[in-house]
Amino acid sequence: MDVAADERVRAARAYLLGVAEPPAPALTRLVTEQGAVAAAERVHRGDVPREVAELTRARAHRTVSPAELDRARQAGMRLIVPEDEEWPAWPLLSLEVAAGRGVAGMLSPLALWACGQSPLERTVRQSVTIVGARAATGYGEHTAAEWAYTLAAQGVTIVSGAAYGVDAAAHRGALASTGGTVAVLGCGVDAGYPAGHEAMLRRIAERGLVLSEYPPGTRPARHRFLVRNRLLAALSAGTVVVEADLRSGARNTASTATSLGKSVMAVPGPVTSRMSRGCHELVRSAGATLVASAAEVAEEVGGSGVDPEQRPAEQGRELDGLSRTAVRIYDALDARSGRSAEQLATEAGLPVGTARAVLCELELDGLSLRREDGWLRGRSVR
């Protein structure tokens, strides 16, 4: 049974997404402390710390009503919020962990606008991000399309940015197979950007999801694509750079993925090709794994969760990847007496939102149990 959030929460988060340009740490802090509805009311009234007031002053008057959400829904757009069961709390937790380590700009989004009906968490549970140069060569487009086709046919969702070149080839490869694909945009999901990709974006929404943390109507801008890159990196288990010049958005996504503790892979190419220089440099200097086939990509991000049969074998791996936080929550659990998320968060020294996300994911693995009196420890990982 899907658990959907209260419509007031959804309207509040829609408002909060629009009221300040993300990432806005002070606003996120307010939401974590007060909850979305109270935070939205206070921002609207101007009853907020000075830092938040400065961030939100220009747009605080723009309210979002449940009726407006309904109209957006009729136009094919919906808002996914952290209170929804389909919220990808586990992959996005990597952003909070990185933020906790002091990596700038690594905030989890307050919500995500979406076109498409696929449940987000399930869609990205086994996924890989494929990115690369807009000015890709035939080699790069061929590789992106072939690998995306092969991986999608195996049930791996292809996450990319819908840009010209490598991104589009990756989405189209996935669409050509039976698999799913997710586009994350740096503008509103209705912006019709990039020009000429409208039909592709419609097909992505039919088969998977088109996502953005920018409200409908937001125009593309360079800084928004860089902010967006953290979501490309965070949503999947790993990022493959197919082609990239030495300075490129794809390399930015790759270095973000590294900060998030995700796998970073690079496709080699001819040393005579400018468009492979960034990939070679990633292998030489940034610790990226050279991948020469779709099978090697699958091996690298392998078994990140779609198949319940595989999950026991993955636990160690998943906990390893996020060990500090997950282990701290796990250790705070007791096998016999239930504890609230708030209690556990206090004990583990983590934000309540983080504790809740970790608890839900531990539950999927049977490592935590939800009872009326609170959370219990499940069977041991060790």
Added chain:
Amino acid sequence: MDVAADERVRAARAYLLGVAEPPAPALTRLVTEQGAVAAAERVHRGDVPREVAELTRARAHRTVSPAELDRARQAGMRLIVPEDEEWPAWPLLSLEVAAGRGVAGMLSPLALWACGQSPLERTVRQSVTIVGARAATGYGEHTAAEWAYTLAAQGVTIVSGAAYGVDAAAHRGALASTGGTVAVLGCGVDAGYPAGHEAMLRRIAERGLVLSEYPPGTRPARHRFLVRNRLLAALSAGTVVVEADLRSGARNTASTATSLGKSVMAVPGPVTSRMSRGCHELVRSAGATLVASAAEVAEEVGGSGVDPEQRPAEQGRELDGLSRTAVRIYDALDARSGRSAEQLATEAGLPVGTARAVLCELELDGLSLRREDGWLRGRSVR
């Protein structure tokens, strides 16, 4: 002033090279213990341990006289022996160190046949080995030729195996520049193999050296190329694999270079090319460094010794590379009282031949001093 070995020693080693198929550990041991002249006489008489007798029985009767060496010289072939100043004791020491660690087949050659007048040690002092597929693609041949040209023009000698494909492209690239190149063969230097490369081999001899541990007249055979590969790997500071299928001679040379503690580099290529698969696998699984330009190769093997001005900075590096052996000998030296190579070998627990090679090289770096009463410690490395 060049120090050349006694002609009796040279004739003895020419005989010993021909009397057993290398590598022949038992024969090498006899030569180390008895010296080349005594060992040759004993092999000829059959007055040797059973193991050596079995190895040498079939060919023990084939003597080599100084007159025969003269005839070979008139035909353009000469024998370089460990007693010659031009013997590359330092690079070949890597074979003895690997043998000491138990790596099979890693014997230093008893001598080397050569076409060409370049002094061997100086020629390979700053060098890189470039190898790859015989069935190279245009991409592989282009890359090998371009990089060899660039490196050779910078004074880096190109070592390769004179085979079709990548090897020939590397030699030709070096010949097209002003630099030197060395071919190491798995047959006699006069075997005219591979067919069609006679003119290239003549040009290599004019500009650098054509080498083989097989006596003139020895025909090519598959196992000889594998034995030869250790010399390709040992003579230079590092090996670059330009193109290779998953199973290939070039990969054999690369794995030998790894055993010898030398740098191993691989050139990436299109993932769609069969001939780049071996290179990608070397990076993925064998710890090879991905190199995407000649400059990156130069950086990797950089400053391996041609410029005396650079030597002080390299000492740490060179001693690091061979630390166990070199440091053991260095530690056995005393700053005031001279010791013989035999005494030092005993103290360091190393063969006398190894001790001598190390002492000579330490001397070049000023770390050992030769006096009438024996060897002294030079200035400190630390």
